[in-house]
Amino acid sequence: MSTSGTLAAPHVEEVHVEEHHTSLGLSNTKLAMWIFLGSECLLFGALISSYLISTARFHQEVEAGNPNVNPVGPDLFDIPFTSASSFILLMSSLTVVLSLNSVKRADYRSSRIWLGATIVLGSTFLAGQIYEFTAFYNEGLGYTTNVFSSAFYTLTGFHGAHVSGGIVMLASLLLLSFRGKLKRDRAETLEVVALYWHFVDIVWVLIFTIVYLLA
């Protein structure tokens, strides 16, 4: 503050952030996301393993005619409907990578369109999951109905929660893009979120085959 009592002009400090040289040639941000996805692999691996064990036990109990076990199970699956959900999620992986490519080309309008499409597709998938869960519940498959239902809802519920988190992240990026803050030099931000989204898609590829098709 100057002696006259008026505020001095704020000192604008320009900090030039240089990209750190890394021994692996990969940025720390991207490496951190890969490590996080590695931990997520352990999570979903444990959930899928639990599902397989629980389902095997469920089938054994049902075939043995155990009267204490509610036999409502995988017969409720609607494969064509779930196939459509799979197509939608696969398409969302395509749209997010097209959005990333657009940002790298400095085509920000296309990037926003593809990003918006990803959000819409992800939300559609989520809506399909909610519809499916509601239908199953109305057919008598609740969370505590039997060991199969608990494992199924836990696994797919966790996946749905991850999809929801991904949608929030993508929406944040779309907002940033509209504010002009998602430029070519910040493409890595979108790339890192896209990596997460692709992982969510990969997990669904596993779930669709193991849970639905092999039921």
Added chain:
Amino acid sequence: MTDHLVQHEHHTSAHVEEHDHGDGIFWKVFVVLLLLTAAEVAWVEADTFSGVVLVAPLLIMMAVKFWLVAAFFMHLRFDLAILNGRLFTWAFASSLVLAVGVYIAVLATFIDRI
């Protein structure tokens, strides 16, 4: 006092190269993924196969889809190719083997208790 961060992206690392791909490759991969998914559903809905004949092709198609998304959409194929040395590739591959081994061990441990 206002601090303004001015971020400059320096392409200083000689190891990292930007692989600028057109959209075509992604569309092609997407079509393959769609066809594989359709094939999976058709294989099951045919209701003709059972046992190993049913399961093995499904798992193979699942693995191929997994690899396509990881290699192309997640850019892993290109990132691994440009990384300095084979250390990272071996670390990634061995981690994957270790993880699968852990899952198999867990399944083998608890499957007897069913």
